[in-house]
Amino acid sequence: MHGFANPKRFLTLASWLTPLLLMAGLVLSAGALWWGLTQVSPDRLMGETVRILFLHVPAAWLGMGGWTAIAISSLVYLVWRHPLAALAARAAAVPGLVFTLICLVTGSIWGRPTWGTWWVWDGRLTSMLVLSFLYAAYIALAQAAAREGVSARIPAIFGLVGAINIPIINRSVVWWNSLHQPPSITMGNSAIDGEYLAPLLVAVVGFSLIFGGIVLARMRALLADIQAEARLRRRASEAV
Amino acid sequence: MSALKPKHQRLILVVLALVALIGAGLLAAYALRNQANYFYLPEQMQADPPAVGQAVRLGGMVEQGSLTTDNDGVTLRFAVTGNDGSRIPVRFSGIAPDLFVEGSGVVAEGRLAPDGTFVADNLLAKHDENYVPKELEGMSQMQAAKMAEETTVGIE
Numbered sequence: 001m002h003g004f005a006n007p008k009r010f011l012t013l014a015s016w017l018t019p020l021l022l023m024a025g026l027v028l029s030a031g032a033l034w035w036g037l038t039q040v041s042p043d044r045l046m047g048e049t050v051r052i053l054f055l056h057v058p059a060a061w062l063g064m065g066g067w068t069a070i071a072i073s074s075l076v077y078l079v080w081r082h083p084l085a086a087l088a089a090r091a092a093a094v095p096g097l098v099f100t101l102i103c104l105v106t107g108s109i110w111g112r113p114t115w116g117t118w119w120v121w122d123g124r125l126t127s128m129l130v131l132s133f134l135y136a137a138y139i140a141l142a143q144a145a146a147r148e149g150v151s152a153r154i155p156a157i158f159g160l161v162g163a164i165n166i167p168i169i170n171r172s173v174v175w176w177n178s179l180h181q182p183p184s185i186t187m188g189n190s191a192i193d194g195e196y197l198a199p200l201l202v203a204v205v206g207f208s209l210i211f212g213g214i215v216l217a218r219m220r221a222l223l224a225d226i227q228a229e230a231r232l233r234r235r236a237s238e239a240v
Numbered sequence: 241m242s243a244l245k246p247k248h249q250r251l252i253l254v255v256l257a258l259v260a261l262i263g264a265g266l267l268a269a270y271a272l273r274n275q276a277n278y279f280y281l282p283e284q285m286q287a288d289p290p291a292v293g294q295a296v297r298l299g300g301m302v303e304q305g306s307l308t309t310d311n312d313g314v315t316l317r318f319a320v321t322g323n324d325g326s327r328i329p330v331r332f333s334g335i336a337p338d339l340f341v342e343g344s345g346v347v348a349e350g351r352l353a354p355d356g357t358f359v360a361d362n363l364l365a366k367h368d369e370n371y372v373p374k375e376l377e378g379m380s381q382m383q384a385a386k387m388a389e390e391t392t393v394g395i396e
Contacts, residue, residue, distance in 0.1 A: 041373040045339055050371060079251045115364045116337030122278035160258065164265040175269060177277040177299055179347055184369040192371040 007223060010084055014216045021213035028206030035199040052110040054199055058207040059102040064166050066096020071163035074156035086152035089159055090142045091218035095211050097135035115179055123172035124180035127165060134162045279347050282322035290352060298358050299347040303327060307342050332360040339365035
């Protein structure tokens with residue numbers, strides 16, 4: 001574990017892992033979407049609109065998974081002070097926000113024909129919207145901290161505090177009456193027919209690989225940024 | 241404490257802060273338990289009825305065989321049932337969503353009339369957690385497996 005905290009070793013690992021994750025993720029996601037959008041039969045009640053499932057559910061899970069990654073990285077940064085952990089948290093924020101927004105938009109489009117409304121303020125939808133605001137705030141905070149040279153501890157604390165929203169999103173449909181249905185997939189049980197479940201799980205794996213690839217690519221970019229800045233500063237001081 | 245490495249001090253501090261934070265979050269969620277409900281269940285509405293004319297939402301299942309359409313063609317009358325058999329009659333004038341059928345979930349936005357009928361301005365269909373292809377409609381998984389078995393008899 002400590003071995004990977006070495007930036008040089010991380011870069012050699014990331015340089016071949018990034019394209020591998022991205023390619024495998026793209027192939028799996030494209031295959032799962034083709035499978036789900038063209039091959040499965042319509043739902044008994046919703047008909048063709050059930051196909052949004054294959055985009056909406058992976059996006060929702062990754063939106064929540066992204067903040068979980070931020071929280072874990074923040075914890076590692078606060079306790080062990082690994083600089084790479086702070087970078088990992090920063091790198092996970094933008095893809096996490098994008099997946100959260102995909103979840104909100106596809107959910108809204110799905111809600112119109114099935115529920116009869118674009119949006120309601122029930123527990124699940126509201127807590128997911130709050131998650132997107134938390135992402136936006138985290139990104140602004142982490143960027144400002146990096147620009148001003150302030151300690152990365154401030155965004156790390158925010159990342160940990162914001163994690164309280166994740167179990168709330170997960171339990172919102174159980175604790176409170178909501179328009180959003182209760183979870184279909186619980187420990188070892190699925191109310192989703194196998195015909196839909198198989199492409200859904202492939203899509204989840206595929207999108208997760210893409211997510212991992214984007215995080216690694218962004219970490220490399222952030223590292224390169226820091227190195228370039230350090231080099232410029234060194235050159236400037238030599239010139240004086 | 242002074243014998244602990246700084247790393248372990250930080251770990252203990254962060255874990256304590258997290259425990260306090262999660263505790264606070266759970267307490268807040270517990271306090272919100274009744275306020276954050278999106279709708280009243282029929283049994284809740286019967287036990288503790290909202291003021292007549294107050295805008296509320298009612299959610300439950302559309303009772304089988306209760307759905308009728310008035311002669312004007314746009315007024316729907318049906319009953320919403322809860323988990324314990326309690327039922328509330330509902331009147332609604334307008335266009336219902338596609339998923340609104342007997343035996344499925346519904347959330348009605350409106351107000352309680354003095355006679356105990358719920359007058360809805362808007363209907364939202366509630367989808368349940370089951371996703372089932374059309375061909376398998378109404379079949380339990382065992383029936384479906386049996387049918388699959390029967391239809392493949394003799395096929396090598």
